[in-house]
Amino acid sequence: xxxxxxxxxxxxxxxxxxxxxALGFTLIFGVMRRLNLSYGPSVMVGAYLGTLVYxxxxxxxxxxxxxxxxxxxxxxxxxxxxxxxPMAAGAGVASMVSSFAIWMQLEQAAxxxxxxxxxxxxxLATADPLAFGPFYLRVDGLIMLACALALSAGVQLxxxxxxxxxxxxxxxxxxxxxxxAGIDVRTAVVFAFAxxxxxxxxxxxxxxxxxxxxxPMFGMWATFKGLIAMMIGGLGSIPGAILGGLVLGVVEANxxxxxxxxxxxxxxxxxxxxxxxxxxxxxxxEAPSRQQDTGRRGA
Amino acid sequence: xTALRLAGALAAAAACLxxxxxxxxxxxxxxxxxxxxxxxxxxxxxxxxxLHYDCTIRLTNARTGEPLGGVTLTVGADMPSxxxxxxxxxxxxxxxxxxxxxxxxxALEMHGDWALQLNLSGPLRDRVVAIVRFEPGRAESRxxx
Amino acid sequence: MFEVSxxxxxxxxxxxxxxxxxxxxxxxxxCLLGPNGAGKTTLMxxxxxxxxxxxxxxxxxxxxxxxxxxxxxxxxxxxxxPENRLVFPQMSVRENLLAGAYQRxxxxxxxxxxxxxxxxxPRLKERREQMAGTLSGGEQQMLAVARxxxxxxxxxxxDEPSLGLAPLIVAEIFEIIAELNxxxxxxxxxxxxxxxxLKVAHQFFLMEQGRxxxxxxPGQLAEDEVIQRAYLGSRRAAG
Amino acid sequence: MDDYLVxxxxxxxxxxxxxxSAWLLLLTGEISFGQQAFxxxxxxxxxxxxxxxxxxxxxxxxxxxxxxGGAAVLVGVPTLRLxxxxxxxxxxxxxxxxxxxxxxxxxxxxxxxELVGPNxxxxxxxxxxxxxxxxxxxxxxxxxxxxxxAALAGFMLLERSRLGVAFRMIGEDDTLAALNGxxxxxxxxLAAGLAGALAGLGGGLxxxxxxxxxxRVFDVMLGVHSLAYGLIGGLGTALGPLLGVVIDIGxxxxxxxxxxxxxxxxxxxxxxxLIVRPRGLLDEALVHRIGRLFVxxxxxxx
Numbered sequence: 001x002x003x004x005x006x007x008x009x010x011x012x013x014x015x016x017x018x019x020x021x022a023l024g025f026t027l028i029f030g031v032m033r034r035l036n037l038s039y040g041p042s043v044m045v046g047a048y049l050g051t052l053v054y055x056x057x058x059x060x061x062x063x064x065x066x067x068x069x070x071x072x073x074x075x076x077x078x079x080x081x082x083x084x085x086p087m088a089a090g091a092g093v094a095s096m097v098s099s100f101a102i103w104m105q106l107e108q109a110a111x112x113x114x115x116x117x118x119x120x121x122x123x124l125a126t127a128d129p130l131a132f133g134p135f136y137l138r139v140d141g142l143i144m145l146a147c148a149l150a151l152s153a154g155v156q157l158x159x160x161x162x163x164x165x166x167x168x169x170x171x172x173x174x175x176x177x178x179x180x181a182g183i184d185v186r187t188a189v190v191f192a193f194a195x196x197x198x199x200x201x202x203x204x205x206x207x208x209x210x211x212x213x214x215x216p217m218f219g220m221w222a223t224f225k226g227l228i229a230m231m232i233g234g235l236g237s238i239p240g241a242i243l244g245g246l247v248l249g250v251v252e253a254n255x256x257x258x259x260x261x262x263x264x265x266x267x268x269x270x271x272x273x274x275x276x277x278x279x280x281x282x283x284x285x286e287a288p289s290r291q292q293d294t295g296r297r298g299a
Numbered sequence: 300x301t302a303l304r305l306a307g308a309l310a311a312a313a314a315c316l317x318x319x320x321x322x323x324x325x326x327x328x329x330x331x332x333x334x335x336x337x338x339x340x341x342x343x344x345x346x347x348x349x350l351h352y353d354c355t356i357r358l359t360n361a362r363t364g365e366p367l368g369g370v371t372l373t374v375g376a377d378m379p380s381x382x383x384x385x386x387x388x389x390x391x392x393x394x395x396x397x398x399x400x401x402x403x404x405x406a407l408e409m410h411g412d413w414a415l416q417l418n419l420s421g422p423l424r425d426r427v428v429a430i431v432r433f434e435p436g437r438a439e440s441r442x443x444x
Numbered sequence: 445m446f447e448v449s450x451x452x453x454x455x456x457x458x459x460x461x462x463x464x465x466x467x468x469x470x471x472x473x474x475c476l477l478g479p480n481g482a483g484k485t486t487l488m489x490x491x492x493x494x495x496x497x498x499x500x501x502x503x504x505x506x507x508x509x510x511x512x513x514x515x516x517x518x519x520x521x522x523x524x525x526p527e528n529r530l531v532f533p534q535m536s537v538r539e540n541l542l543a544g545a546y547q548r549x550x551x552x553x554x555x556x557x558x559x560x561x562x563x564x565x566p567r568l569k570e571r572r573e574q575m576a577g578t579l580s581g582g583e584q585q586m587l588a589v590a591r592x593x594x595x596x597x598x599x600x601x602x603d604e605p606s607l608g609l610a611p612l613i614v615a616e617i618f619e620i621i622a623e624l625n626x627x628x629x630x631x632x633x634x635x636x637x638x639x640x641x642l643k644v645a646h647q648f649f650l651m652e653q654g655r656x657x658x659x660x661x662p663g664q665l666a667e668d669e670v671i672q673r674a675y676l677g678s679r680r681a682a683g
Numbered sequence: 684m685d686d687y688l689v690x691x692x693x694x695x696x697x698x699x700x701x702x703x704s705a706w707l708l709l710l711t712g713e714i715s716f717g718q719q720a721f722x723x724x725x726x727x728x729x730x731x732x733x734x735x736x737x738x739x740x741x742x743x744x745x746x747x748x749x750x751x752g753g754a755a756v757l758v759g760v761p762t763l764r765l766x767x768x769x770x771x772x773x774x775x776x777x778x779x780x781x782x783x784x785x786x787x788x789x790x791x792x793x794x795x796x797e798l799v800g801p802n803x804x805x806x807x808x809x810x811x812x813x814x815x816x817x818x819x820x821x822x823x824x825x826x827x828x829x830x831x832x833a834a835l836a837g838f839m840l841l842e843r844s845r846l847g848v849a850f851r852m853i854g855e856d857d858t859l860a861a862l863n864g865x866x867x868x869x870x871x872x873l874a875a876g877l878a879g880a881l882a883g884l885g886g887g888l889x890x891x892x893x894x895x896x897x898x899r900v901f902d903v904m905l906g907v908h909s910l911a912y913g914l915i916g917g918l919g920t921a922l923g924p925l926l927g928v929v930i931d932i933g934x935x936x937x938x939x940x941x942x943x944x945x946x947x948x949x950x951x952x953x954x955x956x957l958i959v960r961p962r963g964l965l966d967e968a969l970v971h972r973i974g975r976l977f978v979x980x981x982x983x984x985x
Contacts, residue, residue, distance in 0.1 A: 083957075105950030105951060106950075109947060115435050174533070178532075179515070180526055231769075277773065336795070336809075375690065379897050426894045
């Protein structure tokens with residue numbers, strides 16, 4: 001029982017970072033109705049730049065954070081310019097495959113700059129875990145959870161209480177009507193990409209600072225964790241993204257404890273598969289309608 | 300149900316076709332009795348050039364454990380994480396003075412885990428695969444090869 | 445004065461507009477008639493900047509609008525109420541109105557305009573916190589009109605505002621059109637329902653196969669025998 | 684021919700199977716990120732059949748196609764009710780499940796004093812059929828291309844058949860296809876089964892070519908690549924995915940001059956190509972135009 005609770009606590013903390021990755025994913029998907037496979041690799045590029053200033057210039061954590069986020073945003077915008085902006089409506093599959101090609105590109109670029117398999121990343125917090133009776137709370141985990149909740153609340157506020165949020169939601173709802181209402185849809189899309197990449201950059205920073213190391217595989221990891229959490233929580237829903245991340249984190253932490261890391265990964269995909277087959281709308285999203293069908297020819 | 304029946308028929312047709320193709324290839328070589336197999340130990344060292352590694356390969360007879368000399372050995376490489384995308388042109392691995400020992404110099408395209416394909420020809424035709432992780436400044440074989 | 449001259453627009457290789465020219469007098473209601481596939485919606489979308497013309501000029505009081513982005517065109521004072529009542533289905537009525545005022549920055553003016561819309565369309569006021577997707581067809585049409593008005597257009601374009609609505613609602617919509625015009629808005633509308641249009645419009649154009657084939661006043665329209673038969677329906681045939 | 688060329692050509696042939704498999708689903712309008720699962724099932728099935736059970740190669744390949752096709756039908760039933768992105772992610776989830784299950788899969792048998800068989804993440808070594816039976820690398824290459832030619836001939840027939848038209852109709856608009864009386868669900872499952880069998884056959888060939896497989900070989904990279912081939916080469920004809928493979932593996936080899944910058948150059952090329960031709964080089968329009976050059980009279984309908 002103690003184990004279960006402790007695992008659940010740990011799972012909630014790591015799950016909050018999955019939730020942040022899913023949040024970025026869902027923003028891009030919401031605006032573009034397309035899948036950006038290069039999402040994780042863009043964050044990885046940011047993290048590599050962060051590591052670079054850490055290793056080469058011995059920069060402090062704050063500088064590393066800023067560089068990571070800025071790098072993620074720049075890489076994200078590069079992906080948007082190359083894979084999304086020039087694609088005509090109806091070329092959703094082409095965008096997706098193109099973003100995959102750029103993934104390969106970003107990964108190789110990262111390996112060229114920093115060729116070793118792993119590099120150190122500055123730790124988030126070195127304080128001892130806080131003890132509550134038989135339970136321990138890792139400080140970095142707490143920071144991660146707090147950041148996730150604050151950021152998702154911030155994004156929610158931004159979307160529902162600001163002018164630019166109005167533009168984004170209008171674009172998500174109906175791009176043609178948004179054009180006619182005088183909303184600059186292109187700018188809204190670019191903003192969504194930048195925002196999503198920034199959220200991803202923060203999530204990436206938090207994860208890597210907890211792990212204290214970075215590898216080129218982080219890009220793929222981030223894409224898949226974000227994707228799974230997004231689908232579990234429900235496509236297009238911000239609370240759903242966070243909830244999906246937390247659920248994924250809790251399931252992973254417990255299965256890792258009881259069955260080991262390989263079964264953990266297996267169960268994550270079983271959860272994804274079961275969720276899609278049994279409840280395609282996810283926990284908080286709406287069931288897919290034919291109109292929202294994406295990736296198909298008309299999308 | 301017609302569709303599913305058709306699927307079954309097509310799968311069966313595919314099976315027959317491949318069996319037919321096999322009959323041509325396999326007819327020349329009836330199932331051989333127990334054949335000699337090779338076993339390999341690979342140890343690689345980085346060189347002064349980045350991504351270039353010096354590998355020493357010790358071949359033994361899998362059954363008797365004796366060193367396996369006198370074969371022609373070439374070494375190719377593929378990345379299991381990107382199968383068939385990074386096939387490195389096979390290099391010849393000439394024998395060393397010590398029997399069963401061969402040496403190859405590999406020029407890889409990137410760091411990571413590589414499946415080295417040791418192609419034996421001459422008295423024994425075989426392929427042995429060794430998994431080696433290449434990193435800047437070091438290389439490490441995975442046991443079990 | 446709004447003026448379109450020699451607009452050519454293509455869909456792929458098909459020429460949808462083959463050199464369209466027309467003038468819309470300020471303060472008047474101008475109606476564009478025409479059969480399905482004549483290019484009326486294409487013309488509207490081209491004026492609104494959703495489609496780019498191959499060539500030709502679009503001028504509002506001397507300013508050239510051709511080639512501008514839809515957002516710029518809205519800020520120059522042209523708003524389109526599109527066909528099929530495009531609203532933002534997962535946004536509230538109020539948010540839809542706010543989106544219509546996106547190009548404006550005057551917070552107080554926007555708030556008072558929203559109140560004016562509520563006064564003009566009381567049913568929108570009742571449903572202001574409701575998601576637009578849950579409104580009835582007629583209510584969505586009113587919302588689409590109100591949203592377009594929120595940008596304070598000098599020229600309001602309307603693409604088949606009566607399409608698919610019940611006769612009572614259609615009458616209400618046309619009443620609103622006449623009212624808006626009395627308040628000084630120039631209106632350019634596409635309509636299939638020529639009977640309704642005849643009651644409100646001051647000027648008519650007829651478009652067929654990407655070309656303007658007739659222009660005139662309601663009186664001239666009613667006299668034209670061909671148009672009579674095609675658009676107003678001869679009484680003999682109807683009876 | 685030198686070994687290297689034979690190796691590259693063998694790779695092109697084998698990857699073509701999984702590329703065709705993904706393309707067949709694209710034809711019916713569905714994106715699969717998961718065809719590598721059937722490739723994996725085929726590879727393990729064929730490897731086990733020859734190395735552990737002593738089956739002849741032909742039987743093993745038929746078995747790999749059959750079991751992979753069967754698995755694809757089983758997975759197709761629940762997943763093909765989903766569409767678009769949902770289907771794509773479900774196939775990805777399934778494929779990763781299969782890969783991770785192979786990480787757990789241990790089935791080792793003592794053969795000639797040596798433990799042979801799948802050994803979890805340490806892989807499955809010693810699928811030595813072609814070495815034990817003196818099948819030369821050229822002979823094996825011929826076998827690959829024989830089977831590939833058979834598959835292509837099948838596709839050419841399919842393109843002219845009612846079934847092929849049905850697949851394309853579903854791909855264009857499955858609601859419309861259903862309104863025209865097509866049993867959309869069954870046809871999609873049929874397509875999924877055929878696609879699975881093709882991938883499985885490719886997997887069986889792959890296992891015997893390399894003599895070694897491990898779960899990592901079958902990760903998402905392979906699946907997304909195979910999907911990309913159809914889009915690079917073109918969706919208009921079954922030759923499209925093949926062209927994609929040739930460009931990818933051929934191009935990767937030819938821009939070797941770029942050494943460490945290879946993926947950077949290649950990734951950029953693919954991105955630009957997809958901007959210029961979003962449905963690939965051999966898209967439907969081009970195929971139609973080329974077809975008109977050869978066929979003067981309109982082909983008689985069935």
